[in-house]
Amino acid sequence: MLTPSTLPGQRARRAVPAVPKVCTGGGLPAHPGVGLKPEHFRDVLETRPGIGFFEVHAENYMVDGGPFHHFLGRIREHYPLSLHGVGLCIGTEGYLDEAHLDRLDVLIKRYQPASFSEHLAWSSHGEVFFNDLLPVPYDRATLDRVCDHVDRVQERLQQQMLLENPSTYLEFEASTMDEAAFLSEVIRRTGCGLLLDVSNVHVSCVNHGRDALAYISSLPLDAVGEIHLAGFAPDHDAAGAPLLIDSHGTPVDEAVWGLYSAVLARTGPTPTLLERDNDVPSLATLIAEAQRAEDLMLTPAEPKRCGTYRSCS
Amino acid sequence: MSQALFAAALLAPDLPCPAGLRAWNGSDPTGRLAVYRNNVVSSLIDAVAHTFPVTQELVGEEFFRAMASVFVRRHPPRSRVLAHYGAEFADFVDGFEPAQSVPYLADVARLERARVLAYHAADAAPLTAEMLGVAMSSGDELGALQLVCHPSTSVVVSEYAVVSLWAAHQGRSDLSAVDPALPEAALVVRPGLDVLVLSLPPGAARFVIALQAGVGLANAAALAAREATDFDLPSVLALLMAHGALITAQFSGSLSR
Numbered sequence: 235m236l237t238p239s240t241l242p243g244q245r246a247r248r249a250v251p252a253v254p255k256v257c258t259g260g261g262l263p264a265h266p267g268v269g270l271k272p273e274h275f276r277d278v279l280e281t282r283p284g285i286g287f288f289e290v291h292a293e294n295y296m297v298d299g300g301p302f303h304h305f306l307g308r309i310r311e312h313y314p315l316s317l318h319g320v321g322l323c324i325g326t327e328g329y330l331d332e333a334h335l336d337r338l339d340v341l342i343k344r345y346q347p348a349s350f351s352e353h354l355a356w357s358s359h360g361e362v363f364f365n366d367l368l369p370v371p372y373d374r375a376t377l378d379r380v381c382d383h384v385d386r387v388q389e390r391l392q393q394q395m396l397l398e399n400p401s402t403y404l405e406f407e408a409s410t411m412d413e414a415a416f417l418s419e420v421i422r423r424t425g426c427g428l429l430l431d432v433s434n435v436h437v438s439c440v441n442h443g444r445d446a447l448a449y450i451s452s453l454p455l456d457a458v459g460e461i462h463l464a465g466f467a468p469d470h471d472a473a474g475a476p477l478l479i480d481s482h483g484t485p486v487d488e489a490v491w492g493l494y495s496a497v498l499a500r501t502g503p504t505p506t507l508l509e510r511d512n513d514v515p516s517l518a519t520l521i522a523e524a525q526r527a528e529d530l531m532l533t534p535a536e537p538k539r540c541g542t543y544r545s546c547s
Numbered sequence: 548m549s550q551a552l553f554a555a556a557l558l559a560p561d562l563p564c565p566a567g568l569r570a571w572n573g574s575d576p577t578g579r580l581a582v583y584r585n586n587v588v589s590s591l592i593d594a595v596a597h598t599f600p601v602t603q604e605l606v607g608e609e610f611f612r613a614m615a616s617v618f619v620r621r622h623p624p625r626s627r628v629l630a631h632y633g634a635e636f637a638d639f640v641d642g643f644e645p646a647q648s649v650p651y652l653a654d655v656a657r658l659e660r661a662r663v664l665a666y667h668a669a670d671a672a673p674l675t676a677e678m679l680g681v682a683m684s685s686g687d688e689l690g691a692l693q694l695v696c697h698p699s700t701s702v703v704v705s706e707y708a709v710v711s712l713w714a715a716h717q718g719r720s721d722l723s724a725v726d727p728a729l730p731e732a733a734l735v736v737r738p739g740l741d742v743l744v745l746s747l748p749p750g751a752a753r754f755v756i757a758l759q760a761g762v763g764l765a766n767a768a769a770l771a772a773r774e775a776t777d778f779d780l781p782s783v784l785a786l787l788m789a790h791g792a793l794i795t796a797q798f799s800g801s802l803s804r
Binding site for chain 1: 548549550551553554557558567568569570571572573574575576577578579580582583586587590591594623624625626627628629630665666667668669670698699737740
């Protein structure tokens with residue numbers, strides 16, 4: 235819980251109402267949020283944790299009825315919602331799926347999320363859906379196409395969307411610009427916002443031998459509408475170099491907390507999602523992890539709380 | 548490099564790594580492509596395992612995941628909504644040679660798939676006795692009455708004891724007491740928040756299937772009675788009403804058969 239009464243002895247914090255004001259678009263509150271998991275539906279309604287918002291994967295709610303809609307509707311009455319897509323396939327070489335946009339529009343009209351976000355990635359080819367976020371080359375043709383797709387999404391959904399930086403494991407020989415330059419140009423041309431996944435920054439920078447702080451410095455941080463934090467799994471590539479896998483199955487790593495702190499020092503308090511999609515722990519455990527994000531938002535200039543960021547720590 | 552080449556390589560582990568991919572340290576990109584290959588296949592196997600937990604328990608996790616890995620490569624999702632995934636799984640299990648020693652496995656999978664469909668089906672208020680009474684009094688030929696099933700309703704007819712097997716894996720009964728060779732028919736319905744799995748008496752499955760096809764009450768009952776001489780219409784109607792499997796009763800001249 236993020237309420238002072240439940241945390242005796244800790245320093246004063248910004249007031250987080252136990253029942254945050256319901257937002258109807260216009261951005262998420264600058265507090266931590268957690269992913270809403272079906273196994274936590276009843277717990278959320280019974281305990282009403284003091285959390286800034288809940289996030290759901292849009293595609294999980296593209297069903298006709300049943301408990302998912304029942305509980306999301308009730309929980310939405312008490313919390314702002316972030317609608318996060320994983321299947322729109324903005325990075326596709328083909329056309330955007332208009333039927334999928336229609337389904338998103340139905341969800342947005344029904345649940346009035348404070349934010350809609352998607353990934354710089356592709357996930358379908360032809361009729362086949364791969365259920366993974368696949369990489370795109372950073373070249374002029376891809377840039378033009380991604381911008382067209384983001385334009386179309388924002389036109390169809392009648393709102394700004396946030397575009398998330400990906401975690402990647404490979405690079406393309408065809409790339410002519412770096413990822414931060416590519417994202418910056420999409421944001422400049424389309425007016426979309428940035429969902430800065432700090433874990434993805436760390437994962438991709440380790441995976442591609444880049445400097446994470448330099449990467450962040452070259453992004454338009456004033457466009458950040460939300461931050462994601464998640465766990466990863468360590469692995470190695472064929473040459474024995476570290477390869478981090480974006481697994482969303484463990485607590486946030488200390489290195490990512492450090493990088494998050496460095497980001498907050500520049501952005502100030504920012505809506506931050508603690509992402510956990512595999513091996514989901516209790517709601518209380520997720521809320522406790524979110525509390526650490528809240529603490530860091532209060533004191534972004536206190537690096538001693540998690541040390542300074544080192545990408546290979 | 549096109550997404551078509553990348554996509555093809557994802558589901559075919561024997562295909563070479565497509566050209567045009569690289570790693571910053573000059574390492575073989577095949578090892579990095581393997582991360583995507585593994586993410587795709589293992590996440591889809593997880594999705595299948597999520598939908599078919601009892602099927603997995605019946606054969607064990609190792610066997611199930613090996614079977615599912617063949618399935619997901621042969622039948623990758625055609626929908627971006629994973630709740631819809633797995634329609635072909637039971638038929639696939641039927642034809643999966645290494646699973647032939649568990650003859651009821653595919654029917655248990657059919658039951659589990661029906662449960663997931665029911666879970667996410669459209670909501671509708673069950674028919675009440677009062678509503679049924681009003682409907683019955685609004686026409687004079689009772690046999691022409693049409694009963695509409697709840698959108699979550701489905702029937703799984705099996706030569707095996709699918710309901711008992713499934714129930715035993717919910718901890719509701721002792722698995723060793725189940726004779727798998729006894730035929731059972733399951734009614735799956737979600738009148739509220741919980742999916743119900745009920746064993747149907749003789750003829751009732753045929754009756755429900757006929758109702759779902761738009762057959763009127765009298766003809767549906769006749770079809771059921773032809774299949775099971777002891778078909779008991781009042782008790783089956785009471786069972787369906789009690790579990791919210793009916794939502795509407797109406798006389799419809801154009802639709803009655």
